[in-house]
Amino acid sequence: MTVTPSSPARAAWWRQAVVYQVYPRSFADGNGDGVGDFAGILGRIGHLEALGVDAVWISPFYPSALVDGGYDVDDYTDIDPRIGTLEQFDLLVHGLHERGIRLIIDLVPNHSSNRHARFQAALAAGPGSPERDWYVFRDGRGEHGELPPADWRSLMGEPAWTRVPDGQWYLHLFTSEQPDFNWSNPAVRDFFTQVLRFWGDRGVDGFRVDVANGLTKRLDADLPNQEQLDDASAHAVGDHPLWDRDDVQSVYRQWRRVFDEYDPPLMAVAEAWVSADRRLRYTAPGSLDQAFGFDLLRAPWDASAFRRVIAESYDLADRSGAPPTWVLSSHDVVRHATRYGLVGAGDENDWLRSRGAQPIEDREVGLRRARAATLLALALPGSAYLYQGEELGLPEVMVPDDQRQDPVFWRKDGLEVGRDGCRVPLPWTTDGTSFGFGAGGAHLPQPSWFGEYAVDGQERDPASTLTLYRRALRLRRVLQVAESMRLLDLGNGVVGFERPGGWISVTNFDEAPVPLPRGEVVLASDAEAVRAGLLGPNATVWLTQNGVQAAAASRVVGGDPS
Missing domain, CATH: 3.90.400.10 (Oligo-1,6-glucosidase; Domain 2)
Structure with a gap:
């Protein structure tokens, strides 16, 4: 099977970009108050450059009561003083751009905070x-x-x-502190175009649109009850009272006109938890540029599931002209190093509903599969979105109940433990206060074993997950020459595909070794898994059949990974 996404008339940097998500309160703390901030990001900007990402997406940094992790916004054109100032934001824009890294910021248009x-x-x-x-x-x-x-x-x-x-x-579709805007009011629409221009004028390159499928609503005089609201058959496609309405595209057509005022145009990626077919509307001409594809994130560790998601994603790409987006972890889901290591028939819900009792987890298997899945995703055409800490192989953290912050835990009476486990502040050093996160403590508790995953320790280890990510991102630039791929038939338990120029990616989901196609190995998620032309279980390997590419790739792999 060969898939070649259509190219739009206007080429765009984001089509094949690797975007790194920074959850600012948990990335790095520059002033020692236990909360991550712009000073911390500026102090660690070298990490982003060394990693080799094309863009950084920063989660909300606006003034907020932090009822919902900053997604309860008090002011859309200012900075939470615990995080920084507008002057520091300008320094961050300049610092990233100086290193060739673009900046995407979170926009929260469905609701404000009740303090707005x-x-x-x-x-x-x-x-x-x-x-x-x-x-x-x-x-x-x-x-x-x-x-x-x-x-x-x-x-x-x-x-x-x-x-x-x-x-x-x-x-309020979320907490009571997050009242929903009325998007049928032209004043609301005009207000947000001013917000877009405010940040566009400060140099941002794009926006991640929170709850992009929830803005417009149809609220008749006689409202349906909850049972009727949940019954998909009771509503025509595109005419649900609250979600994924066709008329939400009128908002994005207005935004597109604002985006195109800039040179190059601003980009936007939709967070829209909708079916694959409905995602087409968010990337149609005149709308947004991308919509997150969460299908791979939700797929189990299974070759047929991955193969199906890849094929369906490229079918959509052919129909829409927008490249796929690949996401394995984010601030809203259990980290994929843990998801892939849960023992038995469970999934991430076993963790989310565990009420403080840690599920059975094989951390070694989870990390091996996470590394393999990451190499697979990075080899695919399209853009890849990475979540802070996944380059360290971080697993989910079980936060004690009395220290949880996510309103999901508290407002669902502990039936779900929430998202704090993937938001624990990063470990930068193997020891020391908060493992180098800051001079003081950390706003969410870090486990005692966090130092094993610290940046400084992994930088010295040629087999570390951080080294793997750095090499993979460098190789990706060398090997990626076109937006197309051809799926290979290498067996039921294997996902393999070839990119133009002879770049081949092979992932073994089976429990037994499988034969590798002809080619020179340039990178493996697990070097020990490659033996005598065979690839072991839970591993991905990149090969190239192009001598020039192989030579260039060997220079990247053989060079200093930092």
Whole structure:
């Protein structure tokens, strides 16, 4: 099978980029208060350069009460003072650009925080006012409006409607501190185009759009109940009251006009948890550029599952002209080094619903598979999104219940432990206070074994996961010559494909060694797995059949990995 994504008329840097996600509060702490900040990022910018990424995506850094990890935004055009200042942001933009690294920032347009000036104005102005029309307010049911407009539950497990003192109710699909904007109001749309220009003028290269499939809503006079809301068959495709509505594209068409005011145009990637077919709408001409493909992230460690996701992703790429995006970990999911090591028939939900009892995990197998999956994803055409710490092979951390911060844990009565385990501050040194994260402690507790994964220790180890990532990203630049690939038939338990120029990637999901195609090995996720023309289990190898590429690749692999 051969797949060749269509090329758009306008070439773009992001089509084959490797993007590194920084969760700022947990990346590096520059002032010793236990919270990561811009000073910390600036101090570790050499790590990003040495890694070899094309762009950095920074999760929310706006003023926030941190009810939901910074996704409750108080002010869209300022910086949380615990993280830094606008002047430091400008230094960060300059520092990254000076090193050839672009910057993508998180935009949170579905909701603000309840402390945002616009929401406070809406509360003060009262029912029927223009100020209140910025958000989704409704009268309640019952004789005195004492019942919510509907029995909906938020994604955080609590009621989705909250009553204000004058008797009306407001909608929040997340926590009650995150009221949803009313995107049918032109003033809201104009406000966000101003936000886009504010950051575009400061030099950002693009945006990651949070909850991109949730902005527009259809709220009829007679609202469905929760059971009807959850029944997919009760709603026409593209006309669900809350999610993935066709009319959300009118927002992105307006944004596209703003993006195209810049040279080069700003880019945007949608966080849209929708079916593969529906993702097409978010990357259509005039809309956003990319939409995260979470299918590989959700796939089990199984060759047929990976092969199916790859084939479907390239079918979509051919139809849309937008390259696939490959994601294995993020700030919202269990790290893939842990997911692939869970013992038995379980999946990440065994971890998320464990109520503090650590699931059975084979950490060695999990890391071996994670390294193999990473090499596979980096060999595929398209853009790859890496999450901070995965280059160290970090597993998920089981945070003690009394130190958890994620509202999912607290508002679902502990039924899910939440996302704190992938947000624990990074280890930079093998010992010392907070393992080099900062001069003080860390806002989430680091386990005693974290030093085993520290950057400084891995930099000295030619077999470390950090060394593997650095070499893989350098090789990717040498080997990648076109946006196409051809799937190879190498057996049921193997995923193999060839890129133009004779670059071949082979991953063995089986428990027995498998024969390798002809070619020179230039990189392996596990050097011990390559023996006498065979590839062992849980491993990926890159080969090249092009002598020139092989020579160039050998110089990269043989050089200083730092």
